[in-house]
Amino acid sequence: MNERFLRRAIQAVVVALYLYGLFGGSYAFQATLTTVSFTAALAVAYSLVLGYLDVFNFSQHAVIGISAYGFAITAAATGSVWWAVLVSAGCSVALLVAVAGLSARLTGFQLGLVTISAGAVFLTALTTFTDLTGGSSGITDFPRWVDFSARETGPALALGVAVLVGTGLVVRLFMSGRTGRLGVAIGDDVFLARVVGTDVVGVRIGVSVVSGLLTAVATVLWVQEQKVVVPTTYGLPLLIQIFLVLMVGGRRSIWGPVAASVVVVGVPGWIGGLDGNVLTIVFALLVILVVVRRPTGLFPEALRDRRRRWPVRRSPVSAAGERPEIVAVAADGVRKSFGSVVALDGVSIAFEPGQITAIIGSNGSGKTTLLNCLNGIWSPEAGRIGLRWSDGAERDIRWGRVHRLARHGLGRSFQVPRLAAGLSVRDNVGLACDGWGRRANPERLEAVLERWALTGWLDRPVAVLPHGVRRWVELARLELGGCRVLLLDEPAAGLTDEEVEFLVEALRRWRADGCAVVLVEHDHDLVERIADRTVVMVGGRIVGVGDLAELRARGDLHDVIGSGTRS
Numbered sequence: 145m146n147e148r149f150l151r152r153a154i155q156a157v158v159v160a161l162y163l164y165g166l167f168g169g170s171y172a173f174q175a176t177l178t179t180v181s182f183t184a185a186l187a188v189a190y191s192l193v194l195g196y197l198d199v200f201n202f203s204q205h206a207v208i209g210i211s212a213y214g215f216a217i218t219a220a221a222t223g224s225v226w227w228a229v230l231v232s233a234g235c236s237v238a239l240l241v242a243v244a245g246l247s248a249r250l251t252g253f254q255l256g257l258v259t260i261s262a263g264a265v266f267l268t269a270l271t272t273f274t275d276l277t278g279g280s281s282g283i284t285d286f287p288r289w290v291d292f293s294a295r296e297t298g299p300a301l302a303l304g305v306a307v308l309v310g311t312g313l314v315v316r317l318f319m320s321g322r323t324g325r326l327g328v329a330i331g332d333d334v335f336l337a338r339v340v341g342t343d344v345v346g347v348r349i350g351v352s353v354v355s356g357l358l359t360a361v362a363t364v365l366w367v368q369e370q371k372v373v374v375p376t377t378y379g380l381p382l383l384i385q386i387f388l389v390l391m392v393g394g395r396r397s398i399w400g401p402v403a404a405s406v407v408v409v410g411v412p413g414w415i416g417g418l419d420g421n422v423l424t425i426v427f428a429l430l431v432i433l434v435v436v437r438r439p440t441g442l443f444p445e446a447l448r449d450r451r452r453r454w455p456v457r458r459s460p461v462s463a464a465g466e467r468p469e470i471v472a473v474a475a476d477g478v479r480k481s482f483g484s485v486v487a488l489d490g491v492s493i494a495f496e497p498g499q500i501t502a503i504i505g506s507n508g509s510g511k512t513t514l515l516n517c518l519n520g521i522w523s524p525e526a527g528r529i530g531l532r533w534s535d536g537a538e539r540d541i542r543w544g545r546v547h548r549l550a551r552h553g554l555g556r557s558f559q560v561p562r563l564a565a566g567l568s569v570r571d572n573v574g575l576a577c578d579g580w581g582r583r584a585n586p587e588r589l590e591a592v593l594e595r596w597a598l599t600g601w602l603d604r605p606v607a608v609l610p611h612g613v614r615r616w617v618e619l620a621r622l623e624l625g626g627c628r629v630l631l632l633d634e635p636a637a638g639l640t641d642e643e644v645e646f647l648v649e650a651l652r653r654w655r656a657d658g659c660a661v662v663l664v665e666h667d668h669d670l671v672e673r674i675a676d677r678t679v680v681m682v683g684g685r686i687v688g689v690g691d692l693a694e695l696r697a698r699g700d701l702h703d704v705i706g707s708g709t710r711s
């Protein structure tokens with residue numbers, strides 16, 4: 145069946161259910177649809193963190209639960225609903241921010257273990273510190289804004305719908321602009337996000353704050369409807385429901401989680417009397433089916449041009465020239481090893497503005513490792529990497545600051561072009577400015593897209609772009625970012641002869657603009673045509689620097705350089 149038709153049909157069914165619920169459903173139908181709405185709202189709030197930033201928090205039930213208990217305990221103790229809201233929001237934000245902070249230091253597996261443990265601590269604490277939590281009977285006596293009677297399922301449903309629509313709108317608006325583009329880049333390729341200048345931890349924390357606030361609002365309002373805060377509401381079934389809803393519905397979608405909530409929460413509620421174990425088996429099979437057949441869920445995010453939809457305001461200044469820039473870089477006695485493998489052994493070389501330096505050498509000779517050290521990705525055991533700035537200052541690299549170096553014009557491309565799969569071509573190129581938090585001048589962006597012959601590819605997902613076009617997207621990003629030092633790792637690999645000519649033009653342009661270009665390349669014909677000087681590496685050392693033709697004449701380098709024509 146046509147995908148689009150299927151999605152429209154699902155949307156129509158969801159809308160019809162809600163219209164029926166709001167204007168005619170029975171009490172039981174409305175009550176279940178209210179639970180569907182709050183579950184969907186909580187899932188959509190969490191989609192900011194899971195869907196965009198790819199942070200799996202297995203204590204999300206604790207985030208919701210601590211928000212609910214924070215509200216009920218504070219409201220009961222102070223008699224003030226507003227104080228209770230503040231405490232509730234503070235609790236959920238603090239937990240999500242802690243997870244976001246940890247995600248910078250821990251791998252997915254370690255983070256999974258930590259969050260599972262945090263969830264277990266929360267659930268055990270609920271039934272241990274009974275003076276505070278009321279134990280298994282929970283907390284029932286606390287002030288509320290609204291006190292729905294058992295027969296007021298219609299107004300309760302209206303509240304649930306308002307919360308769901310509000311949460312969806314905030315998520316959609318928040319993720320439609322720069323934060324959305326950076327969020328997608330972080331979720332798709334966190335390394336790429338850093339290399340284009342994104343403060344990954346900062347974005348994760350910012351998005352977690354918004355997610356925590358939305359979670360608190362939905363939870364507090366749900367508590368008004370439920371009238372009671374008990375441990376069973378915030379146990380593992382809630383966590384499983386939320387994951388199920390996002391995995392089945394789609395992690396970067398709004399309609400998907402709503403439709404999935406109808407299936408996961410609504411259908412069993414409306415049918416009634418279903419065996420819990422049977423339901424668990426059915427849902428587990430559903431997860432397996434969807435994850436295997438449709439890993440992106442029922443509603444994969446459609447390709448959206450976030451920059452186009454929410455155009456950035458005109459900025460009079462282009463990306464380049466607004467900040468102190470790195471204009472030259474040099475390695476001095478750099479040594480880097482991986483276990484017993486010495487990848488760089490006392491490498492010293494300077495790269496100056498207006499000069500193209502090619503680095504050649506056999507596989508494993510240390511070329512990429514040198515780029516990674518110049519780029520601040522690896523920190524060498526010995527030696528230093530010096531930077532010269534546009535204001536004449538000279539400073540050594542401070543390690544672990546890849547994104548800061550990128551913000552100051554240290555640009556990098558990779559052997560295999562790195563693009564964010566969830567972003568359009570325009571948004572991928574525009575990451576150059578998003579990363580360092582400045583607005584891209586729209587005219588300059590369009591000019592760069594045109595110069596790199598990308599205008600014909602703007603509506604295609606980057607996953608289906610030909611290799612050459614992927615390469616142009618990556619290089620166009622460097623140009624838009626106004627990078628003054630370009631560390632290019634085999635840019636000609638996999639290009640056709642015609643494309644290599646296009647690349648040569650770009651390299652000449654960069655040189656004429658005064659950029660320092662470092663070109664790691666196996667295509668010796670290209671090196672001979674374009675490089676001002678060639679560096680030969682063998683076994684982590686520099687064994688020759690000069691003109692390629694002269695280096696070729698050296699007998700001791702014959703084995704390394706050979707004839708070196710394109711393959």
Ligand SMILES: Nc1ncnc2c1ncn2[C@@H]1O[C@H](COP(=O)(O)OP(=O)(O)OP(=O)(O)O)[C@@H](O)[C@H]1O
Nearest residue numbers: 482485486487505506507508509510511512513514
């Ligand atoms: N992350 C890593 N972990 C372990 N060893 C590494 C790592 N990165 C590089 N090495 C090793 O360091 C040496 C230099 O690798 P590097 O990738 O810098 O070589 P290269 O000259 O760029 O090779 P190629 O032309 O194949 O890209 C190799 O022996 C490689 O196996």
